[in-house]
Amino acid sequence: MGRLNGDYVRTVTSTEWTAEASGTGGYADVNGINLYYERHGAGRPLILLHGGLGSGEMFGPVLTQLAAAHEVITVDLQGHGRTADIDRPITLDDMAADIAALIDHLGLDRPDVVGYSLGGGVAMHVAANHPAHVGKLVLASVYLTPDAVYPELRAMQGQVNAAAAEYMVDTPMYQLYQKVAPRPEDFPRLLDKIGAWMMQSFDYTDKLRGLAVPTMIVGADADQVPPSVFAEMFTLLDGGQRDGGWTNEGRPAGGHALAVLPGLTHYSIFASPLFGTAVLSFLAS
Template sequence: MLRRTFIVSAAAAGLSLGAPRLGRAETAPRLTLAPDATPPTGPAPATGYVSVNGLKHYCESHGSGEPLVLLHGGLGTIGMLFGQLLPVLARTRQVIAVELQAHGHTADIDRPLSYEAMADDIAALIGQFGFETADLFGFSLGGGVALQAAIRHPEVVRKLVVASTPYRRDGWFPEVLAGMAALTSDNAAAMTGSLMHQFYVEVAPKPEDWPVLVAKTGQLLARDYDWSAAVAAITAPVLILTGDCDLVRTEHAVEMFRLLGGGAGGGLGGGSAAGLGGLSSSRLAVLPDTTHFSMLTCGDLVAAITRPFLDAPMPL
């Protein structure tokens, strides 16, 4: 029962659980490129740490072009979650992947994990990177951080892609919410040897802090929230991505789309604001045959949806 609970709760945190449980002597396999995915040409990615708000964030920069900041899910790392998606996005963009507080290479500090604090970190990082604005792509927990960045710091967020992300806590399926309660420091030992644990200890500055990360993530996911009014006031264009077999309810993604001005009937406006159903600046895509975590292996499909949205001119 405990193992099943962790599968649900870990998936809710944005984890890829397709690989078998690993023994201590085994090496965690990195996500590989899909057969039709090729890495970007050009120099090797730049890696390093950028300090903001008392925290040294690990960052990787891939490709060239307009900036796209990539944010992972809970308990994840760049290498574990974005091994297939990042190279495809970096064919046409400068993709800057950031590991959030206490995740991966980024050490923890004495503060709780919160969407708001991590959003403040990302806004400050955009300035430290030397950009006035940037596009954000957040997956699962990282999507919540991206939403809060657009809410709290609209001046630095140009466009926003949120993948498998609820804007209210009840956007998760009930069984997912029930599973989140298992993310406690006392239960962290049960996750030893799991894929997320292997990736964490491989790169974390203090691998012994694994129970702290699990507990802080559980506390964040246990917090009730409803960002309806704030989401409706977001000024940046938003692309919502969800799988048709996601851990976030499909109707919840549709509700978010409507909050952002989408879903008007008819579409008779021909893409303008005139007439019934003029297109909003935001978009919704439900990916077929896609789960919460398999979305990250659909690099070419996600890029085919994401690129036209990001490359389109900003609305007047």
């Protein structure tokens, strides 16, 4: 078990995180949680949601890239970063409700929502459960069923729990948590909750198929799942069914899009300028 936990840690921390200078930060008391957020740049609002065990800082140079065209609002999800955990399990529905409540708290009018990995699952649930709160949607490195993940990685995910904390002391995720978390001693508790969430059975096919906002599916060409998974998700949004045509008449009627980014992995896509460029292009289209 120890060896597998160590292997998983080395896998998920293969990319160093670059923390950007803080924007204007604050807390919103919503749904019984004191949710931390930061505002960067100016322009059409964009909610940016991080991956599991991360925080807003993990987006590194992409934050600067996006904030040149948008007011980017990063959020530290339940139990992550500067947002202290509360007495409830980690679920996408609950965290999506937190984001919808934050949008109301900030008085935003249908901001675009961009989420990566865990944050992508939250973003999907915001758009599915609270469609009036979302303009456009970007889902990065998201999958719909657990069996989409490569089997060897799925086995390692099953060993994420409090006992893995000792293997993570030299990782950027642990070090950042210790630096910014209101209760640094809660890190093992976060591992337990993330591990329990990852091992649940789920199928978000109907959630994706029912989305009523323009959505872009984004993945790395060497992600946690085969690239074909992202193409299949695009198909659920009426993508890839016909020739797009000279004037885009054959593209999905909902304005949906697909981007598989070259030379990247699940652990580098969130900090790549290619990701920022794809997001900006889709939101401006």
